[in-house]
Amino acid sequence: MPKRAKESRQAKILDAAETAFADDGYNGASMRDIVRGAGVNLATVYYYFGSKNGLMEAVLKRRFGPLRQEHLEVLRQFEREAKGRPVSVEKILEAMLLPPLRLLAAPAAKRQAVTRLMGRIVTEPDAQTQEILHGQRSEVRAAFLKALRASLPKAPAADLQWRMEFVWGALAFILCNPRTIEVETHGACNPVDASKVLAEMVGFFSAGFRAVGISTLMVSVT
């Protein structure tokens, strides 16, 4: 059996699994759904991936590995372009948002599954899943936090961290259910138009970052 055929077989399984996990979640998707979608035998999946958990792990690693790399590469590229000066908040935000949003511009068939899975995974408190991502996330977060601190040296560190969390949250929300957004806004917002989304997010969040520390209102929560 040639190597190309093997790889295509595994890729088919990963594609089907990605779609199924994105649609129904880890527990909701069954191995039988997945093998039906991939057009392979049930035992084949266990031969290649060992277990349902192993399959999920492979699905996540295939996507989040390259994404992490791209995140770090784009940021480094902007740092090179800045030639020693701190990178602007706008550029940092672009580096945070562009790699994931680019997935929204992927071919239609795969697009929805990839992004929904990503958005979903971020808010899925399942311990095993979280652990798979922890290492990658920490590294990316640390890199962006460092860039933000250099760019906004006067801002308290905790404020920057909070704001970064808000950005990740908004991003996850967009990725997770673009359809809902389109429906709830009666078509005014079209999440598939990635460059528009990027522009909106950068404009919105950069203003927020630049205002850090300006107004600190306190409200009692009772």
Add this chain to the structure above:
Amino acid sequence: MPKRAKESRQAKILDAAETAFADDGYNGASMRDIVRGAGVNLATVYYYFGSKNGLMEAVLKRRFGPLRQEHLEVLRQFEREAKGRPVSVEKILEAMLLPPLRLLAAPAAKRQAVTRLMGRIVTEPDAQTQEILHGQRSEVRAAFLKALRASLPKAPAADLQWRMEFVWGALAFILCNPRTIEVETHGACNPVDASKVLAEMVGFFSAGFRAVGISTLMVSVT
């Protein structure tokens, strides 16, 4: 059997179900887990709620109904206080964020389940679940959008809608997994401190809203 006992029985089931659904998701939580947590017989749940889906519906309605009411009430209160003038962006944000964040300040035992369930539900693309929330969400969104348009009359409507989606997304993220945030920020961010979170969010997002339309950068996404 006195009415009080009945209610307490149903409430116990709802509490256990809320925790289970928040922990493991709809598909991951089993009816047997739930009855174990509630200390009741399996058949009791079917007697009161008919099916697993009916139980989920009841869980959601118990929380989202009052939340919707509170959202609208707080906004109306601020509108009264503004005496005909538009409500400030800061106040609108407070009205959006305070009711859900207040749940973070609830008694520790229930707190986590309620907020995680809410955060999770928002990003759960399950069709049935989404439908349960659609009506409530539309009404709340419309009310806040109207207030925002009155407060920022020069801003393009689509921009305001995008920005509102970002706020909901960030909120869902905080509610969903406060623990992850605490861990990933090495304790710098403490999501349980609701008034701090509110202040951070209002400060961040109000600056973003006020900057609407100022800078519209366009980046090619390729």
Add this chain to the structure above:
DNA sequence: GTCTATAAGGAGATAGAC
């Protein structure tokens, strides 16, 4: 490497006694 067949158990839901 790929298949069939099946093990072993958990799921949602219900019938019917009390």
Add this chain to the structure above:
DNA sequence: GTCTATCTCCTTATAGAC
């Protein structure tokens, strides 16, 4: 209203032929 017992189906996973 509450319980026991059970039905039926589907789940993950594996053993073993080819």
